[in-house]
Amino acid sequence: MAGSHPLAGYTEFWDDVMADMEATAEEYREAGWNVLELHPGDVTPLPNVSTDGTGIEVDRTGFDVLLPGDEFAAAQELVEGLEVTDETSAAFDEYDAYRARQSDVVFLVVVMKAETAGEAVAFPLYYAEEQAEPMLERADAAGELRAYLRPLDDSERVVFSLSDPETLFPENRDEPTTEE
Secondary structure, X not given: OOOOOOOOOOHHHHHHHHXXXXXXXXXXXXXXXXXXXXXXXXXXXXXXXXXOOOXXXXXXXXXXXXXXXXXXXXHHHHHHHHHHHOOOOOOOOEXXXXXXXXXXXXXXXXXXXXXXXXEEEEEXXXXXXXXXXXXXXXXHHHXXXXXXXXXXXXXXXXXXXXXXXXXXXXXXXXXXXXXX
């Protein structure tokens, strides 16, 4: 369905992904991590088929993640606090990704980790594979994706680097598809 939202028809599965994120965050807490959980309102792959070939230059490669204002502020405060006050390189330099797929929609739970500080940020993502193909191709070439967390007014961003983007790609992406 061209032009339809990736979650159309999958809202129940999205609810399951959100529950998985919350359960994953709880497991990290039990292992001694402080975890901030984020609940995006919308996730857009950049670039995507809407921008591909239009002459609109998208210089970002990754996920544009719209957050409620209070959650964005909490993420921003956490990231800035670690960068400013911790000299032991407490940057969010690792992540775990958990992936599921329904038809052509990929669902992810990402947990960014600042291991030396014991801090983690968990958030779910989703994308329709066909819509995200320009992003996936660019990420494959660059070896990196980013998650651009932002509030509604897009006045500021918290950016997480996701090296090894293949963990975020659909499983069996390089295998030829067969038509029935």
